[in-house]
Amino acid sequence: MVAPVTARTLAYGVAAGTPDPEIPTLTIEDLGILRGVDYSPGRGIVVTITPTYSGCPAMREIAADVQARLNRAGFERVTVATQLAPPWTTDWITPEGRRKLAAVGIAPPPEARASGAPRRGPVPLTLGRAPSARCPRCGSPDTRLTAQFSATACKSLHRCNACGEPFEGVKAL
Amino acid sequence: MSTPEGDFGDNPYDLLAEDHDEGHRWAFGTGFTDPLEGVDTSVPDGLDPGALVRFCLALGDDALIYSHRLQQWVTRLPELEEETAVANIALDLLGQARLLLARAGGIVGQTEDQLAFFREEKEFRNVRLAEHADRDFAELVVRLLAFSTWRLALFERLAGAEGAPGTGDPVLAAIAAKGVNELAYHRDYAAGWVVRLGDGTALSHEKTQAALDTLWPLTGELFRPDPDAVAIAPDVTGASAAFDAVLDTVLATAGLDRPAAVPLAPVDGRAGRDGVHTEAMGYILAEFQSVARVYPDATW
Numbered sequence: 001m002v003a004p005v006t007a008r009t010l011a012y013g014v015a016a017g018t019p020d021p022e023i024p025t026l027t028i029e030d031l032g033i034l035r036g037v038d039y040s041p042g043r044g045i046v047v048t049i050t051p052t053y054s055g056c057p058a059m060r061e062i063a064a065d066v067q068a069r070l071n072r073a074g075f076e077r078v079t080v081a082t083q084l085a086p087p088w089t090t091d092w093i094t095p096e097g098r099r100k101l102a103a104v105g106i107a108p109p110p111e112a113r114a115s116g117a118p119r120r121g122p123v124p125l126t127l128g129r130a131p132s133a134r135c136p137r138c139g140s141p142d143t144r145l146t147a148q149f150s151a152t153a154c155k156s157l158h159r160c161n162a163c164g165e166p167f168e169g170v171k172a173l
Numbered sequence: 174m175s176t177p178e179g180d181f182g183d184n185p186y187d188l189l190a191e192d193h194d195e196g197h198r199w200a201f202g203t204g205f206t207d208p209l210e211g212v213d214t215s216v217p218d219g220l221d222p223g224a225l226v227r228f229c230l231a232l233g234d235d236a237l238i239y240s241h242r243l244q245q246w247v248t249r250l251p252e253l254e255e256e257t258a259v260a261n262i263a264l265d266l267l268g269q270a271r272l273l274l275a276r277a278g279g280i281v282g283q284t285e286d287q288l289a290f291f292r293e294e295k296e297f298r299n300v301r302l303a304e305h306a307d308r309d310f311a312e313l314v315v316r317l318l319a320f321s322t323w324r325l326a327l328f329e330r331l332a333g334a335e336g337a338p339g340t341g342d343p344v345l346a347a348i349a350a351k352g353v354n355e356l357a358y359h360r361d362y363a364a365g366w367v368v369r370l371g372d373g374t375a376l377s378h379e380k381t382q383a384a385l386d387t388l389w390p391l392t393g394e395l396f397r398p399d400p401d402a403v404a405i406a407p408d409v410t411g412a413s414a415a416f417d418a419v420l421d422t423v424l425a426t427a428g429l430d431r432p433a434a435v436p437l438a439p440v441d442g443r444a445g446r447d448g449v450h451t452e453a454m455g456y457i458l459a460e461f462q463s464v465a466r467v468y469p470d471a472t473w
Contacts, residue, residue, distance in 0.1 A: 054351050055268025060206065081211020085347035087354060147254035148362055149261040173354050
């Protein structure tokens with residue numbers, strides 16, 4: 001068996017390459033779903049992942065995929081653990097993840113808030129005033145939200161006023 | 174050591190089939206694992222485990238039963254955008270229900286499936302608002318506004334946001350903190366529709382006011398004193414004022430009148446939290462639990 005530090009580093013690389021089941025060009029590392037990889041001689045490899053949404057149906061698939069990848073890479077004892085706190089936020093999507101989202105036509109979420117900035121006011125109701133997203137096709141900022149929910153829990157639907165194309169966006173969480 | 178990349182097909186779902194080769198009935202989603210896998214689920218000292226179980230069941234049952242009601246709307250909604258919205262909201266609530274039932278079940282030695290599919294009606298602790306059958310889209314959005322506003326106010330207090338003490342149970346606090354972000358979207362969606370319908374045509378206004386009048390008596394139960402809730406998170410009593418503030422804002426924007434309806438009375442002092450439900454509940458469970466009860470050995 002390789003030395004622990006090396007094993008952890010190798011295992012991290014294998015786990016980090018796991019594709020997201022819904023957007024396979026992005027990895028769980030790009031999306032901030034992978035929270036950590038630890039190694040101990042007693043427990044083997046422990047991969048910690050966090051759900052994007054409480055009901056995210058991809059968690060099971062991701063866990064199975066991480067487990068299988070590590071097994072095939074030679075790690076026999078692998079545990080995939082869930083972490084709930086702190087809750088996942090779109091601020092954890094990496095710059096590489098944002099670039100890949102835009103490349104497949106999905107608008108990345110709004111830029112991360114400054115640390116410590118409040119997420120919402122005391123009555124956080126937008127009552128129809130929607131956050132804007134930049135069109136991933138033509139780049140125009142002149143777009144409108146057509147639906148706050150889309151084909152997966154983490155996305156919303158938009159239409160570009162400049163080029164007329166509909167597109168999906170990852171909504172801020 | 175070779176990299177594993179080349180060993181995989183394009184479809185990560187294929188992997189699910191691999192760990193079900195023992196003759197189990199296989200279906201998509203088979204092999205759900207404990208949603209709290211790897212989370213420290215010990216009950217902190219000083220916290221009453223019985224109260225924690227009852228409170229988690231109550232919050233879990235609210236989400237489970239209401240999620241089922243919302244799922245019944247799917248394929249019946251007026252537009253595709255509403256289909257995806259209601260389906261996503263139902264999915265979020267189902268996820269919250271799984272986490273909460275797993276939290277309660279872990280303490281009493283039962284799985285989330287045992288709690289969801291093999292309890293009797295009188296053991297379910299959801300409020301009666303959750304089991305109501307919406308008769309039209311106006312009732313759907315008004316009920317969603319009331320439910321999500323109330324639940325968001327509760328979850329904010331459980332999560333301990335903005336310096337509030339929150340709950341003494343870190344697992345429940347974490348579940349609530351995740352739920353807060355989801356519920357804020359649900360409430361915003363519902364509020365947007367209530368304003369659009371209330372401030373829309375004469376007919377949409379009339380139907381939305383009628384929905385509000387129908388559902389308002391069911392909101393009284395949301396704020397009945399709950400000793401289990403107070404034992405786990407003393408701050409939850411403040412949810413009532415938060416609910417009123419948000420509803421008043423939305424109704425004023427929508428041009429709707431807050432009904433002066435009398436709350437639906439408890440039965441002999443007992444209501445949803447005590448296992449006393451409306452007639453609708455039996456029909457929900459008959460549908461919801463039927464497959465699990467006919468095929469108790471099925472693997473999901």
